[in-house]
Amino acid sequence: MPPYILAVDLGGTQIRAALCHPGGQILRRVARATQAKSGPEAVLERMARTISEAIGEVPSEEIAAIGIGAPGPLNPVTGIIMGAPNLPGWQNVPLRTLISERFGRPTFLGNDANVAALAEFTYGAGRDVRDMIYLTISTGIGSGIIVDGRMLLGANGLAAEAGHIIVKPDGPLCGCGNRGCLEALASGPAIARDVVARIKAGKKSRVVRLVDGDLSKIDARIVNEAAQAGDKLAINAFRRAGEYLGLGITSLLHLFNPRMIVLGGSVTKAGPLLFDPMRETLDARARPIYTEGLAIVQAALGDDVGLLGAAALAVTELGI
Numbered sequence: 624m625p626p627y628i629l630a631v632d633l634g635g636t637q638i639r640a641a642l643c644h645p646g647g648q649i650l651r652r653v654a655r656a657t658q659a660k661s662g663p664e665a666v667l668e669r670m671a672r673t674i675s676e677a678i679g680e681v682p683s684e685e686i687a688a689i690g691i692g693a694p695g696p697l698n699p700v701t702g703i704i705m706g707a708p709n710l711p712g713w714q715n716v717p718l719r720t721l722i723s724e725r726f727g728r729p730t731f732l733g734n735d736a737n738v739a740a741l742a743e744f745t746y747g748a749g750r751d752v753r754d755m756i757y758l759t760i761s762t763g764i765g766s767g768i769i770v771d772g773r774m775l776l777g778a779n780g781l782a783a784e785a786g787h788i789i790v791k792p793d794g795p796l797c798g799c800g801n802r803g804c805l806e807a808l809a810s811g812p813a814i815a816r817d818v819v820a821r822i823k824a825g826k827k828s829r830v831v832r833l834v835d836g837d838l839s840k841i842d843a844r845i846v847n848e849a850a851q852a853g854d855k856l857a858i859n860a861f862r863r864a865g866e867y868l869g870l871g872i873t874s875l876l877h878l879f880n881p882r883m884i885v886l887g888g889s890v891t892k893a894g895p896l897l898f899d900p901m902r903e904t905l906d907a908r909a910r911p912i913y914t915e916g917l918a919i920v921q922a923a924l925g926d927d928v929g930l931l932g933a934a935a936l937a938v939t940e941l942g943i
């Protein structure tokens with residue numbers, strides 16, 4: 624088997640590529656701005672250039688495969704991006720074929736949250752378990768579900784969208800068009816929206832001072848800063864988000880009976896402010912036989928999770 628894997632993390636802001644060993648060691652990395660507004664053709668060119676630079680002088684036949692993590696919805700079986708909200712103009716782009724033809728190497732495409740789950744399972748927090756659910760909580764809530772050592776894909780590769788479990792039937796509108804999804808109640812923007820609404824309704828909060836009165840600047844990072852300093856309104860916003868997270872995870876436990884839940888993403892920086900109410904909700908709502916022996920841990924791979932996920936996808940698909 625050729626000794627290297629080329630991993631690509633296509634994001635709405637950055638395109639990252641890395642030359643890796645199948646064991647997850649990153650040997651060389653290259654990044655450039657996606658400039659998503661320039662449209663698919665320009666982004667594809669930038670992506671190809673980023674891949675070429677990461678390959679460098681290594682002969683093409685020494686690259687076993689190219690793994691790509693990209694925003695969905697996408698079909699990992701056909702390798703087509705069906706349309707990504709943060710990549711304008713990407714409708715039915717056959718990304719896998721375009722890249723494999725350009726570089727002449729086997730290429731695999733996966734949803735970014737799914738491959739991040741695969742990264743934690745292959746190289747990170749979930750290395751020692753067979754059944755694991757990964758949730759990343761930031762601008763949205765993404766997830767990946769590993770069942771008996773395999774990533775759950777579903778009929779069209781669209782499975783494992785835990786961010787769109789409905790946890791409040793009449794809740795706020797979600798980006799997907801539905802109401803009351805977990806993502807609409809516990810993501811970073813959802814937490815910020817909750818705080819803004821309460822301030823507008825007359826509640827006092829230290830958050831207002833942190834943004835010099837400009838409520839449009841409130842985000843989850845600012846809310847966390849206020850919460851860590853003891854601000855009641857900010858603490859309660861994380862409490863509500865944590866409770867909804869607990870409801871979502873309760874359903875996941877009953878459906879998949881995982882050994883481990885891995886939590887990543889910027890919102891988890893709130894730590895116990897989010898995790899304690901989540902845990903209390905699990906203890907109150909999940910049947911005890913589902914929480915016995917369950918580990919709930921923070922993600923281990925940090926900012927490299929996207930690249931390592933793309934590498935893990937290639938390694939898994941090749942069976943090496």
Ligand SMILES: [Zn+2]
Binds near residue numbers: 786787797800804806
């Ligand atoms: Zn939704």
